Amino acid sequence: MAPEPPLLSMSGITKSFPGVRALDGVDLDVQAGEVHCLLGQNGAGKSTLIKVLAGAHQPDDGTIRWRGEPVTLRSPIAAMRLGIATIYQELDLVEHLSVAENVHLGHEPTAAGFVVRGKAARTSTGGLLKRLGHPEIDPTRLVGELSAAQQQIVSMARALSHDVRLIVMDEPSAALDPDEVDNLFRIVGDLTADGVAVVYISHRLEEIRRIGDRVTVLKDGRAVAGGLPAKTTPTRDVVALMTGRDVEYVFPERPVGEPEAAPVLQVRGLARDGEFAPLDLDLRPGEIVGLAGLVGSGRSEILETIYGARRPTAGRVTVEGRTLRPGSVRSAVRAGLGLAPEERKAQALLMLESVTRNVSVSSLSRFSRAGWVDRRAERAAARAAVRELSLRPDNPDVPVRTLSGGNQQKAVLARWLLRGCRVLLLDEPTRGVDVGARAELYAVVRRLADEGLAVLLVSSEVPEVLGLADRVLVLREGRVVHTAPARELDEHRVLDLVMEGSPAS
Amino acid sequence: MTQPVSPPRDTAGKIGPAGRPATWRSLSARADVRTLSLLGVLAALVVIGGVTKPDEFLDTRNLQLVLTQASVIGVVTVGMTFVITSGGIDLSVGAIVALASVWATTVATQEYGFAGILFTAMVVGLGCGLVNGVLIAYGGMVPFIATLAMLASARGLALQITDGKTQIVTIDSVLRLGERDSYVLGVPPLVIVFAIVTIVGWLLLNRTTFGRRTVAVGGNSEAARLAGIDVRRQRLYLYLLSGLCCGIAAFLLIVLSGSGQNTNGNLYELDAIAAAIIGGTLLSGGRGTVTGSVLGVLIFTTITNIFALNNLQSDVQQIAKGAIIVAAVLVQRRTARTA
Numbered sequence: 136m137a138p139e140p141p142l143l144s145m146s147g148i149t150k151s152f153p154g155v156r157a158l159d160g161v162d163l164d165v166q167a168g169e170v171h172c173l174l175g176q177n178g179a180g181k182s183t184l185i186k187v188l189a190g191a192h193q194p195d196d197g198t199i200r201w202r203g204e205p206v207t208l209r210s211p212i213a214a215m216r217l218g219i220a221t222i223y224q225e226l227d228l229v230e231h232l233s234v235a236e237n238v239h240l241g242h243e244p245t246a247a248g249f250v251v252r253g254k255a256a257r258t259s260t261g262g263l264l265k266r267l268g269h270p271e272i273d274p275t276r277l278v279g280e281l282s283a284a285q286q287q288i289v290s291m292a293r294a295l296s297h298d299v300r301l302i303v304m305d306e307p308s309a310a311l312d313p314d315e316v317d318n319l320f321r322i323v324g325d326l327t328a329d330g331v332a333v334v335y336i337s338h339r340l341e342e343i344r345r346i347g348d349r350v351t352v353l354k355d356g357r358a359v360a361g362g363l364p365a366k367t368t369p370t371r372d373v374v375a376l377m378t379g380r381d382v383e384y385v386f387p388e389r390p391v392g393e394p395e396a397a398p399v400l401q402v403r404g405l406a407r408d409g410e411f412a413p414l415d416l417d418l419r420p421g422e423i424v425g426l427a428g429l430v431g432s433g434r435s436e437i438l439e440t441i442y443g444a445r446r447p448t449a450g451r452v453t454v455e456g457r458t459l460r461p462g463s464v465r466s467a468v469r470a471g472l473g474l475a476p477e478e479r480k481a482q483a484l485l486m487l488e489s490v491t492r493n494v495s496v497s498s499l500s501r502f503s504r505a506g507w508v509d510r511r512a513e514r515a516a517a518r519a520a521v522r523e524l525s526l527r528p529d530n531p532d533v534p535v536r537t538l539s540g541g542n543q544q545k546a547v548l549a550r551w552l553l554r555g556c557r558v559l560l561l562d563e564p565t566r567g568v569d570v571g572a573r574a575e576l577y578a579v580v581r582r583l584a585d586e587g588l589a590v591l592l593v594s595s596e597v598p599e600v601l602g603l604a605d606r607v608l609v610l611r612e613g614r615v616v617h618t619a620p621a622r623e624l625d626e627h628r629v630l631d632l633v634m635e636g637s638p639a640s
Numbered sequence: 641m642t643q644p645v646s647p648p649r650d651t652a653g654k655i656g657p658a659g660r661p662a663t664w665r666s667l668s669a670r671a672d673v674r675t676l677s678l679l680g681v682l683a684a685l686v687v688i689g690g691v692t693k694p695d696e697f698l699d700t701r702n703l704q705l706v707l708t709q710a711s712v713i714g715v716v717t718v719g720m721t722f723v724i725t726s727g728g729i730d731l732s733v734g735a736i737v738a739l740a741s742v743w744a745t746t747v748a749t750q751e752y753g754f755a756g757i758l759f760t761a762m763v764v765g766l767g768c769g770l771v772n773g774v775l776i777a778y779g780g781m782v783p784f785i786a787t788l789a790m791l792a793s794a795r796g797l798a799l800q801i802t803d804g805k806t807q808i809v810t811i812d813s814v815l816r817l818g819e820r821d822s823y824v825l826g827v828p829p830l831v832i833v834f835a836i837v838t839i840v841g842w843l844l845l846n847r848t849t850f851g852r853r854t855v856a857v858g859g860n861s862e863a864a865r866l867a868g869i870d871v872r873r874q875r876l877y878l879y880l881l882s883g884l885c886c887g888i889a890a891f892l893l894i895v896l897s898g899s900g901q902n903t904n905g906n907l908y909e910l911d912a913i914a915a916a917i918i919g920g921t922l923l924s925g926g927r928g929t930v931t932g933s934v935l936g937v938l939i940f941t942t943i944t945n946i947f948a949l950n951n952l953q954s955d956v957q958q959i960a961k962g963a964i965i966v967a968a969v970l971v972q973r974r975t976a977r978t979a
Contacts, residue, residue, distance in 0.1 A: 442866075444865075444866060464865055464866060464868060465868050465870060467868075468867075468868030469868070474866055476866060481860070481862060481863070482862050482863055482866055483863050483866060483867070484860065484863060485855070485856055485859040485860050485863060485864075485926070486859065486860070487859050487922075487926045487927055488855070488856075488859060488926075492852065492855075492856075495852075496852065496856050496864070496867045496869070497867045497868050497869075499849040499852055499853070500849065503848070503849045506848045506849050506850055507847060507848055507849075508847055508848060508849055508851075508852065510847070550867065554868075
């Protein structure tokens with residue numbers, strides 16, 4: 136008997152966006168009736184992959200086979216017709232419509248072709264909700280009045296209202312209580328028993344152990360491991376695949392000896408309720424301190440609170456003895472802080488503008504007299520900063536949107552360099568940066584530190600933190616659980632610390 | 641303490657005038673294409689006007705009239721260009737012009753003569769802009785809603801002040817500004833004011849930190865905030881600027897009509913937005929051009945004039961305006977995509 140072809144078989148899927156290759160030849164096979172888990176850090180390419188699968192993105196290259204037949208998923212409707220449903224993490228429900236209206240949105244039961252048969256919609260919705268173990272949700276209620284968990288059930292009912300063969304669930308447990316997670320898993324079990332395939336995305340390894348059949352790990356847009364047995368692959372191996380190096384990064388050498396200067400940045404008891412516990416931190420000129428932790432450990436929140444972009448609920452930040460006004464970015468910038476945020480395009484760059492204007496935007500007063508910008512001095516300074524960081528092309532007049540991810544990051548660094556900042560906060564500095572360009576960025580950061588800058592680095596890539604930082608703070612659930620010089624730590628030790636207490640470790 | 645890292649420590653960054661790279665030239669060339677196409681449209685309109693009504697259209701008096709009419713809405717449009725560039729919108733400009741023109745022409749104000757009228761018009765404009773700006777920047781209101789509310793209240797207040805009556809200006813020095821003998825080398829003083837506002841606006845947008853911040857706030861307000869710009873204060877200033885422009889326009893309108901009326905400035909908001917958009921300012925913010933806006937105003941005013949000379953009704957004018965807006969935006973999207 137010939138082996139049954141997989142329900143879904145994606146091979147060589149490639150997708151590029153301006154400046155970054157999001158997917159680079161990814162393969163994914165899903166069998167009917169299995170739970171196939173997709174693992175990877177933020178930015179590894181998971182969401183791009185499921186958007187390709189949902190018909191929301193068109194791949195640049197690669198083939199998709201559905202039950203052995205090559206298919207093109209030109210639109211979300213095309214994917215839905217095949218029986219592929221996607222439950223996104225940000226639920227795509229219409230808050231001002233009722234549960235039944237949401238479930239049947241786009242395929243309402245109708246009479247005479249256009250009159251919506253509300254009662255039929257409510258009845259079938261009720262049936263679906265019962266099947267999902269939530270008969271208490273009233274189909275006539277407005278979705279906006281439901282809890283996050285209930286909204287997720289509605290989203291799932293919507294998927295099931297189609298004749299679905301494959302459901303993609305993007306971090307479905309993120310908003311759920313443990314009880315609700317149990318119910319979710321029961322639903323997943325029922326679905327797979329009916330022969331429906333589930334592609335399950337989660338950061339939580341213990342969930343993958345409980346319900347997963349196989350695991351595919353994505354990293355930097357590639358599938359670094361495909362179809363591993365979900366129950367038996369050692370946790371450490373899985374995490375190492377997610378966070379580990381797949382090329383030998385070249386990290387610059389650390390200076391010998393401890394920095395002796397007085398701390399330039401002092402954080403005392405800084406906290407935000409529900410995000411991270413009181414934090415103490417000293418940062419000296421020339422020092423790179425890394426924050427290591429999994430997604431949700433409060434890394435970015437800490438950085439943004441230090442920078443004043445979020446208002447702390449307690450504690451204070453002092454730069455060279457001056458206490459910053461809490462929740463004031465301007466106070467932080469004036470004192471000499473600079474932030475290279477995680478979402479460069481949304482949080483840092485003026486995409487319509489040239490490199491020069493992106494670089495000079497925080498130092499305008501330096502190039503102006505009475506509000507009058509000296510454009511020649513501005514351009515010369517921008518060019519010097521661009522050259523110093525070997526940003527390519529080394530022409531500061533090109534629009535910043537035409538640069539690659541690594542060079543866009545350099546433009547952000549150049550901004551703070553020009554400002555003369557003392558403390559640089561780097562949030563995922565190599566996110567969206569091609570692997571080949573990372574070593575150069577590491578060298579730049581180290582050189583800036585050698586010139587007296589203090590750097591606080593957040594990265595979800597453990598080797599990056601260990602390779603670049605002098606000192607590492609390990610975070611778990613918003614709390615520092617360990618502090619040590621980077622050379623005393625290795626990847627396995629950090630992973631143990633990061634995951635301690637999770638049942639699968 | 642170590643030195644702050646300051647990059648321009650050598651002269652390597654200095655560039656001579658010969659160092660203009662090719663991309664810069666193509667960038668400026670692209671900007672010029674937009675301006676040139678607007679100039680082309682304007683030239684075509686002049687040809688049409690000259691052909692259809694050769695004696696009347698190209699008459700000096702008619703050209704002076706066109707430019708004078710363009711001046712009032714033009715000044716408003718310059719202010720609007722800044723607001724739109726910052727990602728905002730000001731729907732209240734017409735109502736502010738009306739309120740400023742009637743407040744500045746009350747009997748009480750006219751007792752203070754020329755200066756009283758001018759001062760009152762500007763202060764009323766600034767005051768309305770202040771209310772808009774505070775509501776939007778610090779009250780967190782959506783610009784569309786805040787300025788819509790201002791539109792309604794300023795018009796209402798204007799009606800209340802005038803009781804629907806036209807307020808005649810009796811100050812000779814004001815009225816004389818609109819007469820032929822005060823033209824400078826054939827140029828009406830109102831047009832000179834418009835030219836000055838245009839030049840100052842261009843310099844403000846392209847050569848000052850104020851302009852840079854406006855563009856940054858419009859292009860990406862979150863990035864601007866994280867770069868250390870006081871986004872809220874900038875927004876406040878922008879609505880103040882728009883209000884001030886409305887005050888100046890109200891004064892021009894008083895000179896032009898010799899009166900103040902609560903119906904002044906009707907639908908100016910739509911004309912100003914339309915002129916800015918066809919000029920090349922992005923409605924979503926982040927890119928603005930004063931030159932384009934002024935050309936947009938001149939195009940619209942010229943069309944109105946040609947239609948009037950040819951005895952075509954205003955309904956036809958409106959249709960033509962609508963078609964031009966659609967065409968201009970389609971062309972812009974084309975150039976934006978190829979850029």
